[in-house]
Amino acid sequence: MHIQFLDKTNWKAISKERRVRYQPVYATRGNIYSDNDVSSGNESILATSLPFYRVAFDPTIAETQVFNAGVDSLAMLLARFYGDKSEDHYRRRIKNARTNGRRYIRLNSRQINYQDKKMMAQWPIFRAGKNRGGVIFEKVEKRFKPFGLLAERTIGFVNVDKNGAGLEFSFNDNLSGTDGEALFERIAGGNKPIYDGTEVKPQHGYDIKTTIDINLQDVAENALYKALAKTDADYGCVIMMEVKTGEIKAIANLGKTKGGYIEDYNYAVGNQGRTEPGSTFKLASMMALFEHTNVKLSDSVDTGHGSFRIKGRTMTDSKIGGYGKITVQEVFEKSSNIGVAKLTEEYFGNNPKAFTDYLNRFGLGSTLGFQMDGEARPYLKSPQDRSWSATSLASMSIGYELKLSPLQTLAFYNAVANNGVKIQPIIVKEIRKTDNVIQTFQTRVLDEKICSDETLKKLRAMMEGVVEHGTAKNIRSNDYKVAGKTGTARKVKNGKYVKTYSTSFVGYFPADNPKYSCIVIIDSPRGVNVYGGDVAAPVFKELADKAYARDLAMHKPLLARVVPNKESMPDIRSGSLDDLSLICNKIGISSHSKSPDEDWVHVEPQKRSLVFKPNPVNDAIVPDVTGMTLRDALFILENQRLRVKVEGTGKRVQRQSLAPGATIEKEGQIILVLS
Incomplete structure (x- = not known):
């Protein structure tokens, strides 16, 4: 009695004060575009925010004549549109709310699109607007990806806790915009906005334009999926980028689940994809050798009968019986572990630090400063490390006892294709506000000259030989030349190397005038042929064929040869x-x-x-x-x-x-x- 009657005025004032408060009005999130000309209107949207609405109603606002004349028709239209309740249910609910002075009811929890909103705004009572008719369209935005699961992990997400992955998370500050605020009254059923002129409009997010080519992305994901499904592999990734610009044109990541393969993690960039590269690292070992010595491609190396003991460790080649005495060129073409290890031990065995110094000089021990969060940190063992052993030098020369991400390996190979200029890969070109460019990103040169021209000449000859005569001759093309290297690295399980492999192929094309570089990783394939040339290289070729077919600038002029x-x-x-x-x-x-x-x-x-x-x-x-x-x-x-x-x-x-x-x-x- 005391609260209800004696202190009634005081408590009502407190109640009203607590019912009215400022709440955020969320900004519309910016779009993510593929690499098309946004200004031309032909851009492909990778992610956008679509407006949806929930319909609420203040039945006390409309004048009596307007309400009585329209309530029956309004109830009928609501029942027909939503199809969940009868016409009588909606009529009774609206009238009861008006009679009881309820200033807010949510008519239905189902979300409607913009076209439905425009239609409903013309219904009886509603057509008088929010101030005289009482209709309230509560905006709810949903993130929509027009290409479905394509590049899903690269596009990424941001959750309610502001954590996430991919471009959505990495560029969240640009995409999210600045929220506004408005006065809302908390009443039974929800929060009703009060438009009293004090509201602050939200500043909508900026758009970002990526370097992704949606057609090459589609080919990359399909080719990768087929290879993974065929070999029952655990996961795989593909990265393709332009040699001169460093722009990533396709980046696909697929991991195995009970339902098939999905983009569950960014293996191309993150820690889970950072592995011992195996034979693809032999390019770095040969680069160090050529920079440090006068070794020629025609020099001979005796690889023996396929088994060789180096400082207490037995090293083998894949060919039973071995390759015997072969040239340095053939050592690389055939991917001879013994050949590379013997050369490295011969010239760096007394000074292993000189070898690791070369690797660091090539930038292999540093991150690339990639635009997306989560880039893995490479691991290169040093002779000063406690884990360094007598066999570490030989192991590192063939891609073990060190770890790189696929993107870091690709950036190194891309430098060879780019005449020795090592550049930083990029995946976002511009930040835009409608048609105005707010910020432009260009690749950064990480090393003006990674090695000498003479070394580059030798390396490129060896890589072309891999495809012409070596472990990747199955992807040789009559239309254009490919240069690259296969990789087949044993996996570690419970601290021991097992007969499960991470297979790879990395290279560039056309070899005589490189336009694109590309890396393919297929992890833990199962079956008979589980080498990089059998599993990963065909994925490279499918993507390269597609890129070559659609880029007329790479084609040789056939008509010029016609007499x-x-x-x-x-x-x-x-x-x-x-x-x-x-x-x-x-x-x-x-x-x-x-x-x-x-x-x-x-x-x-x-x-x-x-x-x-x-x-x-x-x-x-x-x-x-x-x-x-x-x-x-x-x-x-x-x-x-x-x-x-x-x-x-x-x-x-x-x-x-x-x-x-x-x-x-x-x-x-x-x-x-x-x-």
Whole structure:
């Protein structure tokens, strides 16, 4: 009685004060784009925030006449739209809330999209707006990835605790924007906004433009998935980047789960992907040798019968019986552990620190300063370490007793492709606000010259030999040259090396003018052939073939090799004037047209030239397509609304069932006989 009646005024004031408070109004998160021209409007969105809404209502605001005239229709529309409750339920709920003076009810928990919001805003009572009709559209934003799971881990996420991974987390400060605030009243059923002019509008997040090529990303993930599924491997990753710019065009990471393979971790960059690289590290060992000595590619190394004891450790080669006496070039091509270890011991055995100093000089002991959080720190053993042993030098020379991430290995190989210039890989090019560029990122040069030109020449020759004659000859291409190195490293389990492998291939193409570098890791493949050349290299080739096919700048000009034979006219009979003129100009055949305004022509050979005669195509008249290629004939006939049936095989139309010049009947059919 004392609280309810005697102190009523005091407690009401306190209640009202506590019901009204400022709450954040969250900013819209910025978009993440692939590497397209954002200003042209043709960009591909990798991640965006889509607005959704929950519909709430203050039934006390509307005037009595407006409310009574619209409540029945409003209840009917709500019941039809949501389909969960009856019309009578919505009518009774709204009227009861108005009668009891309730200023906020959430009509339904289901979220609606923007188009539904626009439609509902025109419904009875609602159409009067939030101040006179009482409708409240509560905005709820959802992060949406138009390409589904493509590059999922690279795009990443940010959770409610502000923790996360990938680009979403690494660039969260730019993407998130600045939240605003507004006055909200806490009432039964939820929080109702009060627009009193004191609200602060949120500053929406910036967009980021990545270097990712969505087409190459798709090929990388599909090729990786097929290789993992085929070999039942534990995980895999692929990175592809441009040699000169360091821009990462594709980065795929797939790990094995009960349901298949998903992007569960960024193996390409993070600690879980940091492993002993195995034979791909032999490039660094050979670089150190060439910088330190005068060793030539033609020099001989006796690798013996496939087993060799070095300071108490037995080292073996993959070939049973060994390779015997081979050249330094062949040591690399065949990936001879014995050959590399013997050379390293011969020239660095008395001073192993000189070897590790070279590795650090090449930047292999340092992080790259990558734009995404979580880059693994490389581990290079030093002779000063307590764990250093008499066999550490030989082990390190073939890629053991050290750890690198795939991205760090790729950056090293990319430096060889880039004439010795080691650059920092990048994955974000720009930060934008609508069409305005706020910040631009360019790759940073980490080392102007990683080694001498003479060393580079030897290294590139060895890497090309791996694909031409060595462990990766299965991916040799007749269209372009590839340079690279396979890797097959034993895994450690319970402190011991076991017969489970991490396989890899890393290289660049075209070898004579490098455009792209790429690394592929397939970890713990199962089956008979579990070497890097068998498992990882084919993934590299599939991605390289796709990149080569779509980049005309890398193609060799085939027409330049054609010697025109003017004694024999080409087999050209009929077709598009523009196409036929272009062909004649390219192969050096004289031609001229009697009617240059015509689109379609017949061809008449005259001595050493071709004459184009008009072949008019008119509406409602059957055209003459004899002598045309099937493609041209189909284009013309189907545009004339004719149903085309094809008989025979060949390149050109020999006969047509409807005579040229005849009237086209409605839904008529024409039969083409090919020869």
